[in-house]
Amino acid sequence: MRYSKLFTKTLKEAPSDEIAKNAQLLIRAGFIHKEMAGVYVFLPLGKRVLDKISQIVREEMNEIGGQEVQMTVLQPKELWEKTDRWDDKKVDNWFKTKLANGTELGVGLTHEEPIVDALSDYINSYKDLPIFVYQIQSKFRNELRAKSGLLRGREFMMKDMYSLAKNQEEHDVLYEKAAKAYTKVYDRLGIGEFTYRTYADGGIFTKRFSDEFQTISPIGEDTIFVDEEKKIAVNKEIMTDENLEKLGLKREDLVEKKGVEVGNIFPLESKYTDALDVYYTDENGQQQSIIMGCYGIGISRLVGMLAEHFADDKGLSWPQSVAPFQVHLVGLCERANDIYEKLIESGIEVFYDDRDVSAGEKFNDADLIGIPNRIVVSDRQEEGKVEFKKRNESESSVLDLNDFITQIKN
Amino acid sequence: MRYSKLFTKTLKEAPSDEIAKNAQLLIRAGFIHKEMAGVYVFLPLGKRVLDKISQIVREEMNEIGGQEVQMTVLQPKELWEKTDRWDDKKVDNWFKTKLANGTELGVGLTHEEPIVDALSDYINSYKDLPIFVYQIQSKFRNELRAKSGLLRGREFMMKDMYSLAKNQEEHDVLYEKAAKAYTKVYDRLGIGEFTYRTYADGGIFTKRFSDEFQTISPIGEDTIFVDEEKKIAVNKEIMTDENLEKLGLKREDLVEKKGVEVGNIFPLESKYTDALDVYYTDENGQQQSIIMGCYGIGISRLVGMLAEHFADDKGLSWPQSVAPFQVHLVGLCERANDIYEKLIESGIEVFYDDRDVSAGEKFNDADLIGIPNRIVVSDRQEEGKVEFKKRNESESSVLDLNDFITQIKN
Numbered sequence: 001m002r003y004s005k006l007f008t009k010t011l012k013e014a015p016s017d018e019i020a021k022n023a024q025l026l027i028r029a030g031f032i033h034k035e036m037a038g039v040y041v042f043l044p045l046g047k048r049v050l051d052k053i054s055q056i057v058r059e060e061m062n063e064i065g066g067q068e069v070q071m072t073v074l075q076p077k078e079l080w081e082k083t084d085r086w087d088d089k090k091v092d093n094w095f096k097t098k099l100a101n102g103t104e105l106g107v108g109l110t111h112e113e114p115i116v117d118a119l120s121d122y123i124n125s126y127k128d129l130p131i132f133v134y135q136i137q138s139k140f141r142n143e144l145r146a147k148s149g150l151l152r153g154r155e156f157m158m159k160d161m162y163s164l165a166k167n168q169e170e171h172d173v174l175y176e177k178a179a180k181a182y183t184k185v186y187d188r189l190g191i192g193e194f195t196y197r198t199y200a201d202g203g204i205f206t207k208r209f210s211d212e213f214q215t216i217s218p219i220g221e222d223t224i225f226v227d228e229e230k231k232i233a234v235n236k237e238i239m240t241d242e243n244l245e246k247l248g249l250k251r252e253d254l255v256e257k258k259g260v261e262v263g264n265i266f267p268l269e270s271k272y273t274d275a276l277d278v279y280y281t282d283e284n285g286q287q288q289s290i291i292m293g294c295y296g297i298g299i300s301r302l303v304g305m306l307a308e309h310f311a312d313d314k315g316l317s318w319p320q321s322v323a324p325f326q327v328h329l330v331g332l333c334e335r336a337n338d339i340y341e342k343l344i345e346s347g348i349e350v351f352y353d354d355r356d357v358s359a360g361e362k363f364n365d366a367d368l369i370g371i372p373n374r375i376v377v378s379d380r381q382e383e384g385k386v387e388f389k390k391r392n393e394s395e396s397s398v399l400d401l402n403d404f405i406t407q408i409k410n
Numbered sequence: 411m412r413y414s415k416l417f418t419k420t421l422k423e424a425p426s427d428e429i430a431k432n433a434q435l436l437i438r439a440g441f442i443h444k445e446m447a448g449v450y451v452f453l454p455l456g457k458r459v460l461d462k463i464s465q466i467v468r469e470e471m472n473e474i475g476g477q478e479v480q481m482t483v484l485q486p487k488e489l490w491e492k493t494d495r496w497d498d499k500k501v502d503n504w505f506k507t508k509l510a511n512g513t514e515l516g517v518g519l520t521h522e523e524p525i526v527d528a529l530s531d532y533i534n535s536y537k538d539l540p541i542f543v544y545q546i547q548s549k550f551r552n553e554l555r556a557k558s559g560l561l562r563g564r565e566f567m568m569k570d571m572y573s574l575a576k577n578q579e580e581h582d583v584l585y586e587k588a589a590k591a592y593t594k595v596y597d598r599l600g601i602g603e604f605t606y607r608t609y610a611d612g613g614i615f616t617k618r619f620s621d622e623f624q625t626i627s628p629i630g631e632d633t634i635f636v637d638e639e640k641k642i643a644v645n646k647e648i649m650t651d652e653n654l655e656k657l658g659l660k661r662e663d664l665v666e667k668k669g670v671e672v673g674n675i676f677p678l679e680s681k682y683t684d685a686l687d688v689y690y691t692d693e694n695g696q697q698q699s700i701i702m703g704c705y706g707i708g709i710s711r712l713v714g715m716l717a718e719h720f721a722d723d724k725g726l727s728w729p730q731s732v733a734p735f736q737v738h739l740v741g742l743c744e745r746a747n748d749i750y751e752k753l754i755e756s757g758i759e760v761f762y763d764d765r766d767v768s769a770g771e772k773f774n775d776a777d778l779i780g781i782p783n784r785i786v787v788s789d790r791q792e793e794g795k796v797e798f799k800k801r802n803e804s805e806s807s808v809l810d811l812n813d814f815i816t817q818i819k820n
Contacts, residue, residue: 005475006477007477007529007532007538007541007543008531008532009532011531030532033528033531035481035482035484035485035486035524035528036484036486036515039482039484040482041479041480041481041482041524041528042479042480043479043528044477044478044479047478047479047480050480065415067416067417067454068454068457069451069452069453069454069457070451070452070457070460071445071451072445072449072450072451072565073483073517073548073550073565074445074446074449074505074550074564074565075445076445076446093510095484095507095508095515096507096508097505097506097507097517098505098506099552099564100503100552100553100554101554105446105505107483107507107517114445114451118443118445118451118453119417121421121443122417122418122419122440128417131417133417138483138548140483140484142509142510143510144510144511154484154509155482155483155484
């Protein structure tokens with residue numbers, strides 16, 4: 001894409017009420033627009049990052065047999081009363097609305113109840129299980145404060161997956177499959193190395209632990225204790241001797257770190273399926289409870305997390321797999337047009353700064369936008385050569401265009 | 411995909427309160443689930459159709475320079491007060507909600523105001539225009555009645571595009587570009603032949619006509635008058651002698667037809683940009699109004715429309731381009747497994763009925779689900795042969811598998 005055609009421009013300043021670093025940077029670079037606190041528009045560059053993260057997550061969920069659906073934002077009160085999650089005293093961050101006839105509705109904040117209800121049409125016998133089902137969709141949480149930019153939104157994009165199993169053993173298999181898929185997602189996002197599966201509290205209706213995926217980061221808000229050798233961590237909230245013993249971990253092997261939560265998975269036992277009266281009939285004709293798990297990844301939260309974690313004082317610096325474009329072409333002479341065409345023909349996603357502005361402005365914008373590979377085409381290089389620099393390195397080198405193409409495509 | 415792995419099954423009956431034929435069929439075939447009147451979950455098969463339609467629309471909008479964004483569902487009241495579209499007496503189908511602190515919010519029913527507001531950060535000079543921007547997202551309309559299934563939802567998926575131009579001439583060029591892109595979309599959806607650009611009322615703030623795209627169909631609810639030679643139509647509501655003269659049409663050349671609206675495009679003049687105080691500076695340093703257009707296609711409405719329009723008494727019958735799979739493989743013997751693998755290897759999207767049910771049930775389900783190409787693999791054919799039948803034809807033929815693959819791939 002040509003920068004001259006993109007309707008966004010980099011901005012000198014983010015809105016003065018924006019205090020989160022991720023949102024400040026993303027607004028200045030033209031990735032998002034602030035609609036209100038915790039509610040952000042994704043502009044073309046931001047939408048591309050959002051879509052790339054979604055696609056990575058989608059591929060890994062499909063790989064383990066996940067079936068994609070799209071649930072509804074509008075929610076009928078009756079479903080949530082069955083699980084006692086309607087009353088504002090029980091769940092304090094609903095957005096609620098009303099039909100024209102006065103009927104109260106919820107604005108989807110999660111989807112356990114409607115998923116179980118929708119699946120109930122299709123679950124009768126043991127042959128109908130297990131099921132892995134997921135969606136990637138906006139969720140709405142009426143947070144009192146929303147000061148963390150994309151890290152904690154009132155409206156945000158989430159992948160939520162649900163597993164339904166015949167029994168605890170089958171549940172455990174699905175749960176571990178999902179955990180492995182999460183690990184693959186973080187590897188592909190470029191944060192695998194420093195992202196830890198972290199034991200956390202399982203909530204009120206299970207004695208099991210839940211699992212958070214925590215990325216070690218200076219921007220982390222959670223305190224976790226990491227066993228670097230075992231590649232396992234424990235959330236501070238469950239750091240008791242009893243729990244450590246259960247988990248086979250030793251206090252002396254654990255190092256305190258700051259982590260950002262980039263996903264979580266929960267055992268739900270049969271809480272929702274029982275409450276909604278959804279059972280299956282086993283091989284012996286007996287009615288049995290369905291064991292459920294839920295698996296969340298905040299897609300828009302990851303945009304904010306990756307933005308803030310990898311940023312430096314010059315701006316954003318995206319991992320290759322989620323960058324809005326693979327190559328940022330800074331054009332300083334006519335020759336850049338041909339090189340742009342050649343890169344496009346080679347199937348490379350190129351952002352071409354063809355604007356009539358100074359070289360300095362182009363370099364500053366390239367650093368702010370944070371595409372991982374920058375090439376400069378100017379009269380200073382011979383025909384067929386480009387100056388190549390990675391966003392996260394300071395040294396540049398002069399390469400044959402063809403060698404550069406080969407390098408990027410690998 | 412193997413049918414045995416898909417969590418949905420065909421159902422004998424749709425819910426008794428569902429009176430729309432499109433929703434009845436789509437529910438029975440396992441494409442959607444009714445959450446409440448006018449609000450439907452997209453199940454795996456339905457999600458695939460929704461995604462295919464979205465992708466066709468996306469490609470054609472990108473082709474004319476559309477830049478994709480994702481606006482927010484939650485809307486600040488202040489923006490809509492500026493255009494006098496907040497008060498329920500002015501716009502009677504808002505869903506409204508509240509922040510925890512009591513601040514009223516809207517639940518996005520359209521996005522002219524927030525689009526103009528978001529773009530205002532980037533529009534100063536004539537060099538910043540024109541702009542084509544679009545999104546594909548859920549919209550919410552608090553309709554008193556919702557009895558038409560996917561044809562008129564309370565929550566529905568829409569592609570809405572907006573153009574911003576420096577003046578009327580530039581607007582006209584963009585408007586015609588969009589109209590041509592719409593024609594391409596309908597061609598690709600398999601309804602181009604009988605879809606007419608139809609002059610309609612332009613609304614209260616323009617003397618221009620708007621354009622509806624109407625598909626001639628027995629399920630049509632609108633009355634239109636068609637000039638079949640000129641491939642143009644007129645909506646009944648504007649059928650006056652004065653208008654016909656303006657449009658260069660003759661009453662005697664027009665034939666009355668029933669149409670389903672599958673898209674619409676509107677000239678908005680400078681109504682929203684002026685109201686939101688967004689102008690640009692021209693070459694002479696003068697402040698000028700921005701001329702806007704908006705362009706809608708109901709993506710989920712199209713799922714319902716295509717379902718109902720092409721259905722017969724046996725079930726659905728999808729056009730090739732939007733079908734959830736290209737081929738429905740009815741497996742009646744072991745050999746089907748190998749053929750499934752070969753089709754997958756050839757890059758064909760196959761839905762493989764590998765279930766342990768009767769041949770009759772498999773044939774009925776294939777007809778109900780409506781994938782356009784059905785092949786049967788049974789012991790009745792020689793090795794390497796398949797029985798091929800199109801969903802909308804009654805005769806089948808026996809083909810070499812390789813010839814079938816070649817045929818499908820073209």
